[in-house]
Amino acid sequence: MKDVIHELIGKNTLFDVLSSVFGFISAVGWFIECYEDDKKLQLLKKAAILSALVIIAGYVLELSTSIGIISLLVWLWIIERRIKRGRKIEENVEKEIQKGLKEGVPGPQADESDISQILGETSNTFVNAGKCLAENRPMEAVKYLNNCSARQIGQVRYFTYYADAFMMLGKYEWALAKLNAVPAGKLKKKKSLKAVMRRKASCYRNLNRYADELECYDVLLKNNYHPEKYYYQRGRVKVRILEVSPYIASANDALHHAYGTEESFIKSIFEDLDRALQYGNEFGAEILSYKGACYFYQKKYKAALEAFDQSQQQKSLANNLVYLGIYHYQEKAFGQAKQYFTECLDAEADNDRALFYMAQICYQEKNYDGAMLYASKAVSVFPYRDECYWLQGMCYIERFAYGDAIIYFSRAIEIKEKADYYNQRAICYANKKEPEYGQAYKDAVRCQELEDTKYHRFRVVFYKVKADQNKKFTEEEIGSMAAPYADDPRYFKFLGLMYAENGYPEKGVGYYEKAIKFDSQDARSRYNLAIALRSLGDPQRAAKLAEEAISFGVEDIRYFELLLKCYRDLNDTAKEIETQLRLSERRSFYAKLNKKNGDEVYAIGKYEAARSYYKTALGYAENSSPILNNMGCACCCLYQYDEAQSYLEKAITSDSSYYLAYFNLGNCCLCMGDTAEELRRAKEYFRKAQTLNPQFRQSSQMLESMDRKNIRMAIDET
Numbered sequence: 022m023k024d025v026i027h028e029l030i031g032k033n034t035l036f037d038v039l040s041s042v043f044g045f046i047s048a049v050g051w052f053i054e055c056y057e058d059d060k061k062l063q064l065l066k067k068a069a070i071l072s073a074l075v076i077i078a079g080y081v082l083e084l085s086t087s088i089g090i091i092s093l094l095v096w097l098w099i100i101e102r103r104i105k106r107g108r109k110i111e112e113n114v115e116k117e118i119q120k121g122l123k124e125g126v127p128g129p130q131a132d133e134s135d136i137s138q139i140l141g142e143t144s145n146t147f148v149n150a151g152k153c154l155a156e157n158r159p160m161e162a163v164k165y166l167n168n169c170s171a172r173q174i175g176q177v178r179y180f181t182y183y184a185d186a187f188m189m190l191g192k193y194e195w196a197l198a199k200l201n202a203v204p205a206g207k208l209k210k211k212k213s214l215k216a217v218m219r220r221k222a223s224c225y226r227n228l229n230r231y232a233d234e235l236e237c238y239d240v241l242l243k244n245n246y247h248p249e250k251y252y253y254q255r256g257r258v259k260v261r262i263l264e265v266s267p268y269i270a271s272a273n274d275a276l277h278h279a280y281g282t283e284e285s286f287i288k289s290i291f292e293d294l295d296r297a298l299q300y301g302n303e304f305g306a307e308i309l310s311y312k313g314a315c316y317f318y319q320k321k322y323k324a325a326l327e328a329f330d331q332s333q334q335q336k337s338l339a340n341n342l343v344y345l346g347i348y349h350y351q352e353k354a355f356g357q358a359k360q361y362f363t364e365c366l367d368a369e370a371d372n373d374r375a376l377f378y379m380a381q382i383c384y385q386e387k388n389y390d391g392a393m394l395y396a397s398k399a400v401s402v403f404p405y406r407d408e409c410y411w412l413q414g415m416c417y418i419e420r421f422a423y424g425d426a427i428i429y430f431s432r433a434i435e436i437k438e439k440a441d442y443y444n445q446r447a448i449c450y451a452n453k454k455e456p457e458y459g460q461a462y463k464d465a466v467r468c469q470e471l472e473d474t475k476y477h478r479f480r481v482v483f484y485k486v487k488a489d490q491n492k493k494f495t496e497e498e499i500g501s502m503a504a505p506y507a508d509d510p511r512y513f514k515f516l517g518l519m520y521a522e523n524g525y526p527e528k529g530v531g532y533y534e535k536a537i538k539f540d541s542q543d544a545r546s547r548y549n550l551a552i553a554l555r556s557l558g559d560p561q562r563a564a565k566l567a568e569e570a571i572s573f574g575v576e577d578i579r580y581f582e583l584l585l586k587c588y589r590d591l592n593d594t595a596k597e598i599e600t601q602l603r604l605s606e607r608r609s610f611y612a613k614l615n616k617k618n619g620d621e622v623y624a625i626g627k628y629e630a631a632r633s634y635y636k637t638a639l640g641y642a643e644n645s646s647p648i649l650n651n652m653g654c655a656c657c658c659l660y661q662y663d664e665a666q667s668y669l670e671k672a673i674t675s676d677s678s679y680y681l682a683y684f685n686l687g688n689c690c691l692c693m694g695d696t697a698e699e700l701r702r703a704k705e706y707f708r709k710a711q712t713l714n715p716q717f718r719q720s721s722q723m724l725e726s727m728d729r730k731n732i733r734m735a736i737d738e739t
Contacts, residue, residue: 049725051266071535071659150182158730159189169653177203184220185311191626195225200224214244219414222254229403232263232275253304256293259286260311263318264374268405268436287315306336314485317344325521339369347380355382371625389416390614397618397634407436414445421577423453425637434523439473447484455577458488479506481513486519494523510539514546517553544570548580551587561591578607599605612642628658653685654734662693681735684720688732691723700727 070189096644124673148425153162163186166179180203200221208214222237238255249634263286266627280286292310313328326348329341346361359382365375376399383391393416400409410433417426430446433439447464450457462484469477482502486494494502499519506512513536522530533550535542564587571580581604618632635652642648649672656665666689672682685732687706690699711720 048096060281066540073596079542096593101379145547154182154185157189157731159186161729162186165558175204177207177216180218181220184224188220188224188227191227193227195227197221197224202517211244211624215241217568224256229265229269229405230271231258231265231269232271233260234328235275249304250297252293252300253297253308256290256297257307257311258289259293260314263287263290263314264434265403265405268403268407281468283318285408287318291668292316307334308339308342308575309335310338310340314340322348337368339365339372339375342376343367343372343378344419346375347708350382355385357474358382371398371402373399373406376402377406380409383418384412387419389419390417390617393614394618394621397622397630398627400629401622401625405436407439407442410436411442411445412491414449418445418449420611420614421452421575423449438467438471440477443468443471444480445475445479445512451484452486456487458484462488476511479512483515483519487522487602496520496525496528499523499525510536513539513544514549517546517549521549521553530557542578544572544573544575548575548577548583551583555583555587556591560587563587564591564596577612578611579605581607608641612638612645612648614638615641616645616651618734623651623655623736624660631655632659643673644671646672646679646682647739649675650679650737651681654683654687654736657685657689657692657734660692662689664688665699678713680710680717680720681737682712683707683713684723684727685734687720687723691727691729703727 044494046476053459071525074497111497119442150162150165153165162182166183166186169179181197184196185499187199188195200217201591203217204212208217218237222234225231225234226239226431235255236260238251238258238625241251242255262272262275262682263283266276280289296310297304298308309328309332313325314327316322316328325344329345332338333341333535340363342365346358347366349355349361350490358378361380362375364586365372366379369375376395380392380395380399383389383395385589393413396409396413396416399406400413412725414426414429414433417423419427427446427449428514434446434674435444443464447461447468450464462481465477465480465484469481486499486502500507503512503519507516512586517529517536518527518530519560520526520532530550530553533553536546537550540546547566547570550568551563552562554566565681567584567587569578571584582598585597585604588589588600592675615638619631622634625630632652632655635648635655638648638654639645649668653665653668653672666686668685669682669689672679673686676682685707687710690703690706693699704727707720707724708719711724714720719733723731
């Protein structure tokens with residue numbers, strides 16, 4: 022073999038020089054690739070093995086020939102590694118896309134400076150960013166990308182890597198900013214166009230910008246890029262546009278602008294799905310499912326059910342289950358609907374339609390905790406469904422948490438103005454602990470403008486009297502305004518308030534008693550009557566009425582506070598202590614309710630929504646270590662490290678033996694950087710958590726690894 026090769030190549034100097042140069046370049050490439058693995062001992066072992074291969078090959082072949090062959094093998098190995106790394110990046114990006122990571126509606130800014138400031142300066146190379154993305158470490162990838170050379174910044178890969186990192190972080194607006202910055206000249210190649218447009222489509226989908234996503238598929242199909250895949254994708258996004266068109270103006274415009282009518286739009290969906298089938302049956306089950314959705318919107322329920330059944334036989338799909346659930350919900354078969362929605366959520370935990378309908382069913386069953394939980398999950402995924410906010414507001418009214426209810430009615434109004442939303446918010450403004458009658462009056466006026474009824478006209482009069490604090494209405498003036506409603510039992514309790522709060526409690530008492538006679542279960546009239554009687558010097562009867570109101574299942578904290586005042590007036594110490602305990606239980610109930618909602622949305626990655634719930638919970642239990650700990654976890658996941666540390670330190674101040682807060686403080690320190698000081702503090706916190714609870718294995722694991730890739734914040738689910 023050696024003689025044959027010697028004869029073929031001979032003493033070719035040029036070949037020897039080229040072989041040596043190629044060998045040197047491949048050795049450097051191999052060294053860099055191995056060095057990036059950050060395993061120095063393995064690098065030495067590999068160097069020894071490679072040297073041995075060169076010596077052995079040099080004995081069998083010419084040295085220059087052996088160097089060339091081995092160099093070629095090295096480069097094939099490097100290329101294979103980088104191809105695998107690229108595929109891994111794609112897998113990680115797609116995985117994050119499917120999670121639908123988004124917190125409410127992202128702001129319009131697309132500036133990555135926040136992350137850059139957190140990470141600080143670095144001198145590492147661009148190539149390492151790919152490795153970080155492959156290992157699902159987007160923050161570190163951004164750190165490397167911030168220091169790319171001018172040549173690297175001009176590559177399409179620079180923009181797509183940046184976008185991948187931001188998508189993994191759930192920062193879809195930032196990802197779009199990078200993708201939109203790709204120079205037009207770079208998109209002439211089909212491969213580059215596909216890489217950019219596919220990522221744009223994913224960003225738009227996660228931002229609920231379905232009309233923009235549709236445009237991406239139009240561009241890909243116009244360039245004839247994988248029509249078998251993108252006809253299906255275009256049909257799928259059109260179905261989503263059909264679903265969300267009542268909630269998103271851009272989706273509604275996309276439906277009507279090019280197609281004119283809903284029927285024409287649905288026809289175009291069928292055309293896209295049928296074209297996709299012409300290229301193969303890869304998406305056969307999904308296409309049947311989306312055709313079923315189209316039949317559903319055409320109210321061809323028999324055809325829809327057949328399509329869902331055929332699709333489900335091929336593959337179990339969440340889309341089939343949610344539509345079957347909606348069908349049974351419309352038929353008032355709530356038990357079957359609930360079963361389908363539950364199965365759907367088992368398959369796809371963040372299906373906003375299944376979550377919404379589960380919230381509706383729970384509300385109708387008076388399971389207000391469940392309704393609020395499902396509604397909060399639904400809006401954390403799809404924040405444009407105004408009914409979800411309305412439903413949450415109604416649940417808080419049932420809990421007499423009027424301040425919280427106002428927040429949700431306001432969000433519903435921001436999306437769509439409806440008379441009922443304004444009416445319910447006005448009620449909340451008037452009934453909160455510190456009433457805002459001026460705001461209630463404004464809402465009542467807007468409500469009447471949207472829907473002019475006798476009830477709404479009365480509400481305007483009612484709140485006008487209460488809002489004008491500078492004017493004391495005479496009994497005759499109130500009587501004149503109340504005349505059209507004085508004989509209608511529906512208004513007795515409100516007329517009582519109009520008189521009582523203008524300095525005529527005796528007249529108010531008369532109307533409250535009429536209201537109670539009309540509705541013996543009227544807890545609110547009893548409460549108002551108790552307030553009036555206490556002001557008239559009859560705390561004994563006031564206490565009895567407050568107890569009666571509470572006995573009807575009322576959980577409003579104010580009822581317990583009134584009862585507490587009555588027993589203090591009566592110097593009844595035993596009853597006062599008992600009522601104080603009951604009041605504390607109510608506060609604890611609301612704290613636990615909001616914490617539970619926070620824990621649930623935290624579990625599906627909706628950290629901003631979780632933070633909002635924990636903040637409300639702290640309003641009822643400001644020193645609760647579990648709530649403070651979970652608030653710290655949510656802040657840390659939002660990269661608000663200073664705020665996270667503050668809450669976790671408060672948790673420790675409240676309970677010095679609370680090991681979870683120490684553990685999470687250690688995680689925070691690791692997240693903030695890898696300086697010697699941060700590492701030292703992290704180790705101290707992990708050791709403290711391990712000492713306080715040796716059974717909590719995560720502390721010892723983090724203490725051993727000190728690896729930021731292993732960081733998992735630990736919320737308290739008790």
